[in-house]
Amino acid sequence: MGSGLDFFKSNPPGCLDEFDKVYVDDLDVEFDGHGEDTNPIFKLVCKCGNETFNAYGYDWVNPDTNETFYVSPLSAKCTKCSCRNQIFDIKINGYDAVLGHGYFSARGEGDSRGFECPSCNDATKFELFVRFEYTDDIFDEDFTEFTGREKELFTWFSLHGRCASCKTIVDISEDECA
Ligand SMILES: [Zn+2]
Numbered sequence: 705m706g707s708g709l710d711f712f713k714s715n716p717p718g719c720l721d722e723f724d725k726v727y728v729d730d731l732d733v734e735f736d737g738h739g740e741d742t743n744p745i746f747k748l749v750c751k752c753g754n755e756t757f758n759a760y761g762y763d764w765v766n767p768d769t770n771e772t773f774y775v776s777p778l779s780a781k782c783t784k785c786s787c788r789n790q791i792f793d794i795k796i797n798g799y800d801a802v803l804g805h806g807y808f809s810a811r812g813e814g815d816s817r818g819f820e821c822p823s824c825n826d827a828t829k830f831e832l833f834v835r836f837e838y839t840d841d842i843f844d845e846d847f848t849e850f851t852g853r854e855k856e857l858f859t860w861f862s863l864h865g866r867c868a869s870c871k872t873i874v875d876i877s878e879d880e881c882a
């Protein structure tokens with residue numbers, strides 16, 4: 705029931721409550737995910753009106769492959785008023801966490817690290833775009849445990865940035881949430 709994207713466009717999840725959000729129709733990036741059609745994207749705007757941020761997350765090295773990933777908790781600090789707010793934490797946000805299933809991805813601890821543009825190396829100022837994937841059965845009346853918290857039950861999360869310096873759109877972090 706209900707048209708998924710129309711609902712999610714105007715109902716971003718609570719993890720973005722501390723930000724103003726602007727719905728974005730399209731972003732020139734390829735999304736990883738489960739292949740679902742519903743992938744609303746929001747541009748983050750600080751409550752002060754500013755649209756650029758420093759992004760923070762954690763480096764995590766996969767012990768099997770030695771590959772480094774940039775993982776949550778993710779936060780953003782406004783480059784104008786300096787207020788810093790959390791964007792996403794795999795432990796508390798998304799489908800599995802909200803339904804009490806736990807979390808199954810790496811999560812950072814200790815000191816966070818400011819994200820640096822991989823395209824021009826040291827720039828740290830970005831416009832930030834958050835994308836959430838939702839499955840089509842979220843409004844299915846058979847799943848009463850979803851009712852009233854549909855917007856929190858996203859199955860994939862990704863954070864992208866447009867570098868203020870080189871203008872490249874870069875992938876910052878993503879997590880499978882279900
Ligand atoms: Zn601000």
Ligand SMILES: [Zn+2]
Pocket residue numbers: 821822823824825827867868869870871872
């Ligand atoms: Zn750059």
